[in-house]
Amino acid sequence: MSRRQLYTGIAALAACGVIFVLPFIFIFITAAKTKQDAATLRFSWPVEWQLWQNFVEVVQTRNYMLLLAYFNSTIITVAAVTLLVLFGAMVGYVLQRRPSRWNTVIYGCVLAGLMIPPAIVPTIWVLQLLGLFKTLSGMVLIQVAYGLGFTVLLFRSFIATIPRDLDEAAIIDGAKPFQIFFRVILPLLKPVTVTVIVVQSIAIFNDFTNPLYYLPGRENVTVQLTLYNFQGQFQTQFNLLFMNILLVTIPPLIVFIFFNRQIVAGMTAGAVKG
Amino acid sequence: MRTRKSPYPYWFVLPAAVIFTVLFLAPTIASFWFSLTRWDLFTTQFIGLENYRQFFREPFLIQGLVNTIIYAVLTSGTKTVLGLLLAVLLTSGLWGQGLLRTVIFFPVLVSTIGVGITFSVLMHPTRGVINVALAAIGIHGPGWLTDPALALYSIVFVDLWKGIGLATVIYIAGLASISPDYYEAARIDGATRTQMFFRVTVPLVRPATVTVVTLSLIGGLRSFDLIWAMTRGGPGFSSDVLASVIYKQYQAGFYGLSTAGNVILFLLIGLIVLPLTAWFNRKEVDL
Numbered sequence: 001m002s003r004r005q006l007y008t009g010i011a012a013l014a015a016c017g018v019i020f021v022l023p024f025i026f027i028f029i030t031a032a033k034t035k036q037d038a039a040t041l042r043f044s045w046p047v048e049w050q051l052w053q054n055f056v057e058v059v060q061t062r063n064y065m066l067l068l069a070y071f072n073s074t075i076i077t078v079a080a081v082t083l084l085v086l087f088g089a090m091v092g093y094v095l096q097r098r099p100s101r102w103n104t105v106i107y108g109c110v111l112a113g114l115m116i117p118p119a120i121v122p123t124i125w126v127l128q129l130l131g132l133f134k135t136l137s138g139m140v141l142i143q144v145a146y147g148l149g150f151t152v153l154l155f156r157s158f159i160a161t162i163p164r165d166l167d168e169a170a171i172i173d174g175a176k177p178f179q180i181f182f183r184v185i186l187p188l189l190k191p192v193t194v195t196v197i198v199v200q201s202i203a204i205f206n207d208f209t210n211p212l213y214y215l216p217g218r219e220n221v222t223v224q225l226t227l228y229n230f231q232g233q234f235q236t237q238f239n240l241l242f243m244n245i246l247l248v249t250i251p252p253l254i255v256f257i258f259f260n261r262q263i264v265a266g267m268t269a270g271a272v273k274g
Numbered sequence: 275m276r277t278r279k280s281p282y283p284y285w286f287v288l289p290a291a292v293i294f295t296v297l298f299l300a301p302t303i304a305s306f307w308f309s310l311t312r313w314d315l316f317t318t319q320f321i322g323l324e325n326y327r328q329f330f331r332e333p334f335l336i337q338g339l340v341n342t343i344i345y346a347v348l349t350s351g352t353k354t355v356l357g358l359l360l361a362v363l364l365t366s367g368l369w370g371q372g373l374l375r376t377v378i379f380f381p382v383l384v385s386t387i388g389v390g391i392t393f394s395v396l397m398h399p400t401r402g403v404i405n406v407a408l409a410a411i412g413i414h415g416p417g418w419l420t421d422p423a424l425a426l427y428s429i430v431f432v433d434l435w436k437g438i439g440l441a442t443v444i445y446i447a448g449l450a451s452i453s454p455d456y457y458e459a460a461r462i463d464g465a466t467r468t469q470m471f472f473r474v475t476v477p478l479v480r481p482a483t484v485t486v487v488t489l490s491l492i493g494g495l496r497s498f499d500l501i502w503a504m505t506r507g508g509p510g511f512s513s514d515v516l517a518s519v520i521y522k523q524y525q526a527g528f529y530g531l532s533t534a535g536n537v538i539l540f541l542l543i544g545l546i547v548l549p550l551t552a553w554f555n556r557k558e559v560d561l
Contacts, residue, residue, distance in 0.1 A: 009369025016377050019435070023392055026403065030395075041401040087290035098282035106287065109294060115543060117496050118298060119305035119536045120520065121529045125315060126301050145297040148290055167281060177281050206385050208499040209517075213524070227387045228503075238395065245388040252383040260376065263383070267440060268447040 027249070030242040038239035054243040061240070065218075066226055066247065073223045075136055076211075077204045080143035081197055084151050087144065088196065089189055092155025093181060097167070113149030120213050127214060139215045143204050151196050154269060158192035159185070195266030198259045202252050223248050302540070309534040314527070325534035334511035338519040339538065341426055345515055346494030346546075349433050353490045354483060356434070357441025362475065364442065365449050375446070379439035386436065390503025393432045394419055422512035425505050429513055433500055437493070441486045448482025449475070484554045488547060495543050516542070 022043075030038050032051040059066050095106050123142070124133060132138030162185065170180045208224040215222065227244055256263065309325055311318040329335045360378065364371045381389065396403045397418035405415030418428040456478065460470050476483075498517035501507065507514035507522065514522075516539045523532035 005367050006369045008363075009371065009374075012363065012368060012374055013370050013377075016374055020377050020381065023389075023396065026396065027388075027392055041395055041398055041403070042406070043403045083289075083293075087293070090286040091290045094282045094284065094286045098280060102284070109291075109299070113294065113298060115492055115547060116298075116302060117517075117536065117539050117543065119301045119533060119540075121313075121315075121524055121533050121536070122301035122304040122308055123297060125304070125308075126297065128315070130296075141293055141297055144290075145293050148294055152290075171281055177279075177283050177286075180281055181286070202383050206383075208385075208387050208502075212521075224385055224387050227385070227391060241391065245385070245391060248385050248388055252385070256380060256383050260379075264379065264443050267382075268444050 027242050027245055030238055031246045033239045035237055035239055038237070038242070041238065050239065051243075054239050055247075058240050058243045058247065065221060066223075066244070068219070069221045069223045069226045072136060072220060073205055076139050076143065076222065077201050079136075079140045080147065080204055081200050083140070083144045084147050084200055085193055085196055088148055088151030089155045089186060089193070090181065091148070091152045092159055093185060095152065096156045096159040097164070110149045110152050113146070114153075118146065124214065134215060134217050134220060136215075136220070139211060139220075142210055142214055143207070146210070147200050147203070151200065154192055154196055154266065155189065157269065158189060162188055192266075192269075194259070195262050195269070198255060198262050199266045202255060202263070205251060305533050305536055305540075308530060309537045311530050313530040313533070315529060318530075321530070325531045326538075328531060329534055329538065334514065335519055335535075337511055338507075338514040338516050338535075339542075341513065342495055342515040342517075342539075342542065345426060345430060345433075345497060346491055348427075348430050349437070349494040349497075350487055350490035352430075352434055353438055353441040354486050356438055357445050357486055358476075358479065358483070360438065360442045361445030361449055362471070365446060375443070378442055381436045382439045384436070386499045387503045389432065389436050390500045393435075394504045397428060419505050420509055422509050425509060425513040429501055429504050432504065433494070433497065436500070437490065441490065444486050444489075445479065445482050448479040448485075452478045484551075487554075488551065491550070492543060492547060495539065495546070 026043055029044075029046055030041075031054060032049050033046040033054075034048050034050055037047050091106065095103055095110075127133035127138050127142075130138070132141065166184055166188075167180055170184045175183065206224060207222075208228070211220075211222040211225055212228070227241075227248060308318065310320060310322055312321050312324075313319075364375055364378075368374070397405075399405060399415070399417035399420050402415075402418075404418065408415040416424055419425050452475070456474050457470060460474050465473065496517055497515060498521065501513060501515055501518055502521070505513045507518040516535055520532050520535040520539070523529075523535060
């Protein structure tokens with residue numbers, strides 16, 4: 001490494017520190033301040049540390065709304081991601097293995113799902129017809145419908161790397177289609193499945209727009225909506241607002257620490273055309 | 275025994291197809307009809323193109339359309355250029371480049387609403403950290419989100435802050451797939467660094483460019499949550515985009531008009547993204 005690379009590296013790190021890290025430090029210290037201290041909006045060390053107190057207060061606010069939100073968001077995320085993996089892998093498998101005229105249609109739907117903005121009010125209308133509006137199951141199905149495009153693309157390009165000989169060996173052994181898929185193929189999809197799980201769970205957990213439209217109502221609150229609800233209520237209580245931001249940021253942070261490589265691989269693999 | 279049956283049956287597609295058709299395709303197709311009606315979710319009254327006429331007559335709705343285009347072009351253009359430059363910098367063997375990649379990428383994963391709220395506090399006109407810092411070096415900072423001429427661009431900045439990491443990572447993956455032989459050959463031919471960048475890197479990193487442009491353009495055209503968290507489309511309607519207009523009309527109970535906004539967004543994405551993709555693909559064949 002040349003001296004030049006060292007100096008440029010240090011300069012770049014310093015610049016990135018200011019631009020990308022300072023806002024997060026700001027969130028943290030504001031979340032630890034007292035009400036009056038936080039209201040100045042200053043970038044200063046807390047006069048008095050209240051991290052735990054603020055935490056308790058945010059959790060207790062509005063009859064433990066944040067806990068309910070965590071519960072709802074977790075249910076939606078886990079259920080939607082499970083269905084996405086299962087159904088997405090099945091579509092990707094047939095799409096890659098069975099070339100036919102239907103493939104053009106299926107592939108067209110995948111691309112449409114990636115590009116077209118969902119028609120919101122008509123979707124609400126459909127959800128109402130089905131009795132799924134304002135229900136967690138409705139929200140789960142919406143997330144599945146919107147996430148399928150990306151998931152199918154990822155699975156399809158990964159399945160292309162699995163030799164067909166494996167399928168044929170299983171067929172000779174007398175395996176039925178679903179046995180081939182669930183016993184032979186699905187276990188081999190583990191790397192891409194982890195990617196799908198990580199990327200989609202972050203996307204669904206962080207989603208604000210869809211719950212805003214399809215899941216109104218106090219008992220249906222999700223974590224991102226707690227921020228939105230708190231904004232009015234804590235117009236002057238910045239310490240609590242930022243504690244809430246901090247709490248909502250922690251799950252993605254943990255996922256990030258454990259799966260950094262996988263996320264990056266998944267984002268880029270899904271982005272490159274299959 | 276029916277051994278002739280394909281081992282890849284279409285019923286595998288069925289569950290996904292049902293969900294996708296019922297909750298995505300059907301509403302999309304229905305939106306064309308509903309956009310032509312006065313609609314309260316229970317009864318519809320056909321009014322032809324009246325919603326569209328109203329849309330293009332109201333100055334603030336047109337401003338939403340114009341803002342959408344400005345927002346999408348600015349964010350995707352900057353992400354493409356800056357993303358490539360950052361990716362080149364972060365693959366040049368700098369000290370601490372692994373850490374740098376991590377730091378730049380992290381905001382991609384964080385709650386957009388959280389980022390929006392944080393920056394609207396940092397951009398407070400008098401007490402915000404940004405203007406306090408500017409004042410310390412003698413600059414009188416503007417009202418980033420309160421000045422109608424500036425609000426949209428301030429949100430564009432935050433969008434870049436949040437999203438540049440993804441563009442950079444895609445470019446890093448693209449750069450990794452370029453064989454070092456090309457640079458070797460260029461060096462032997464006596465190419466300068468600038469020449470190598472424009473003659474070798476830029477053409478060969480093309481697939482990544484296509485991805486970054488398409489992704490960020492679609493994302494920019496559909497952008498809602500950041501704008502909503504930071505200004506709610508204000509002050510006035512100065513930072514409204516189509517997606518926030520759609521939400522406001524929905525909230526006000528103008529479901530037909532809201533759906534017409536959706537159709538306009540749909541057409542806008544089609545008009546911008548499809549020709550672009552076609553053009554990218556044609557150029558690819560030429561190579």
